[in-house]
Amino acid sequence: MTARGDGPRDGGKALVKALLDAEGRTYAEEAGIRLRDTPQPLYELLVLAVLLSAPIRGSAAVGAARELFDAGMRDPRRMAGATWQERVDALGRGGYRRYDESTATRLGDGARLVQRDYGGDLRRMRDEAGGDAQALAKSLQKVPGLGPTGAAIFLREVQRVWPGVGPYFGDKALDGARRLGLPDDPDELLRLAGKAEPAVLSAALVRASLDKRTADDL
Structure with a gap:
């Protein structure tokens, strides 16, 4: 399933890069x-x-x-x-x-x-x-x-240390993807993120889900 308003692939990559630059850290x-x-x-x-x-x-x-x-x-x-x-x-x-x-x-x-x-x-x-x-x-x-x-x-x-359980995003991270107009398919999100770790990407998406200002800024 893909969110409405999903933009061109290059635009999606740029958006994910901006998200990771701003929020690319795990809660741990x-x-x-x-x-x-x-x-x-x-x-x-x-x-x-x-x-x-x-x-x-x-x-x-x-x-x-x-x-x-x-x-x-x-x-x-x-x-x-x-x-x-x-x-x-x-x-x-x-x-x-x-x-x-x-x-x-x-x-x-x-x-x-x-x-x-x-x-x-x-x-x-x-x-x-x-x-x-x-x-x-x-x-x-x-x-x-x-x-x-x-x-x-x-x-x-x-x-991050148990890669066998991943890639794992969960509902809250996928909510963040939809809020940003990104695909809510984990494989597609990972493709857009390039070499970013799933744990880092999912944490950034969760922050976008929880903080409207983060999503609006991006």
Whole structure:
């Protein structure tokens, strides 16, 4: 399916280049996560996905993630070992105030689940799902605070180190493509993006979906 108003191919490439120049960074990068296929950064990404799932500004979610990590809550053992109040305080320092108490509870419960079911290593979840994105989405939604939106956030970002789940865009990124008048077919978007990574392109499209000013500027 292609969005109405889709322009010439060269115009589409120019638009995607402008989008990537303006918004070409992942949310993990913004939160200071050095994403690798190892347990700690994968867990940090899971925390970020939980925070971004709430109806709250993305900048507050990113700021809260940074505060949690700066306070040492970078792996499920330390997250579960922190007090509820320590989690609340870190979320508050990041500007995550409206949902700080409920999210602090979910983060503690989720950390214990990751420890219990996966030994603190989300690669075990990936392996149990056979690397299949749909199966992974179902497993991710067992984590407190992660629904379909949060699972999509995690999968969009993690494809950078788990390429087998990609190319993955999700509904929000494709909404951004339609808002910009670009094709909403993942293969066509990747063709227009040239060598850009799917994770970077999808994050940029999500920002275009969420911020009307970004789309209007482009």
